[in-house]
Amino acid sequence: MVKTRLIAVLLLVAGALLGYFVYSTQASTSKYAFKLGLDLRGGSELIYKADTSKVALGEVGDAMASLRDVIERRVNLFGVTEPVVTTQTVSIGVDGTEHRLVVDLPGVTNIDQAISLIGQTPTLEFKTERDAETRDKILKQIEDLKARQEKGEDISKDLATLQDPYYLDSELTGRFLASAKIEFNSQTGAPYVSLVFNDEGATLFAEMTKANIGKTIAIYLDGQPISQPNVNEEITGGKAQITGGFTPLEAKQLAGRLNSGALPIPIELVGTQKVGASLGGGAFDKGVRAAGFGFALVALFLIIWYRLPGLVAVLALLMYAALVLTIFKLIPVTLTSAGIAGFILSIGIAVDANVLIFERMKEETKRGKARVAAIDEGFARAWTSIRDSNISSLITAAILFWFGTSLIQGFAVTWAIGVLVSMFSAIVVTKRLLRAIYT
Secondary structure: HHHHHHHHHHHHHHHHHOOOOOHHOOOOOOOOOOOHHHHHHHHEEEEEEOOOOOOHHHHHHHHHHHHHHHHHHHHHHHOOOEEEEEEEEEHHHHHHHEEEEEEEOOOOOHHHHHHHHOOOOOOOEEEEEEHHHHHHHHHHHHHHHHHHHHOOOOHHHHHHHOOOOOOEEEEEEEEHHEEEEEEOOOOOOOOEEEEEOOHHHHHHHHHHHHHHOOOOOEEEEEEEHHHHHHHEOOOOOOEEEEEOOOOOHHHHHHHHHHHHHHOOOOEEEEEEEEHHHHHHHHHHHHHHHHHHHHHHHOOOHHHHHHHHHHHHHHHHHHHHHHHHHHHHOOOOEEEEEEHHHHHHHHHHHHHHHHHHHHHHHHHHHHOOOOOHHHHHHHHHHHHHHHHHHHHHHHHHHHHHHHOHHHHHHHHOOOOOOOOHHHHHHHHHHHHHHHHHHHO
């Protein structure tokens, strides 16, 4: 009996400490303050379309992940607090799918400022010479198009498919760049940008130079050729140079832009959205108010209908809320309005578990069993229903997270965490507290 009550006291103390942690760390300067999403905090959302036409189908996922990392690194340089950069694949009807990059910038409510934070991050490409026959064929095609244009014909569709007559695309792009820095030619003093590739890029560069000895390799920046050095021998070690007649300032800026992220694939801004701070704050206040009212009504119902066991359930629910909110802070979970809705829904699931248990206890008490025996039997008989119900909820949450957008994923995460903790709250906390009272 003493052991049972000691465990109950420890659980209550732990719940109180968790509640204090949640309350005391809510200051905006705290490391563990809630991480609020764009819809609650206010800010800007930028939507970019990624051009994956030159990326092999099996490498699109890696290229988009690399693009996300580059943009995150670039935004972080400007000190934006907790930017959220995600990738999406959206259906565009009969044309198939489109890969997008969504950038949420909390606290940045000026759209122009948000766009400037992303900036025109350079797209770096290395291209090899075409063979003479193909080059001449494309040049003739260009001459034919010019002649047709002079006759007044529409050549826009042909221009869209026209290829570079001199150089071919290669696998080596800015995604393989490890670092860039400004250096100066020891003889002329002219500045240039020195590049260092990662291991995979070094291998590609060595293979490219070995296959093109005696030819030129063109270095393209933002779609424009800036250097066409001659290849005299295979270059190993993963190093290259960009010499484009730069001034020292231009070379320094280019190196800085490349270090902050040479885009592995081109992107195009296709949409913007601004959420004002007042609108975001209002959504958060309404969400918290809804959670508070919901909890109060549930607590009132439990106490009126179940009396003392209902009061115990309310204590367990308070511990449940403290534990869930602590998990939200420690992971941390980015709270959105949908995420708060998921948390509120999980409170209902936690209550449902207690209702199942108490109804089973009432049935056992009517059969003449002692209170402690009724508690044990009630929990044992309710467990299978609680388990199956919560497993179904977790499966649903997993499906929503896997297939949903970032907003739906926020709902799924908070809901799943709430469901898992609700099982602990109902089966462990409520049972221990009831046994401590009735033993």
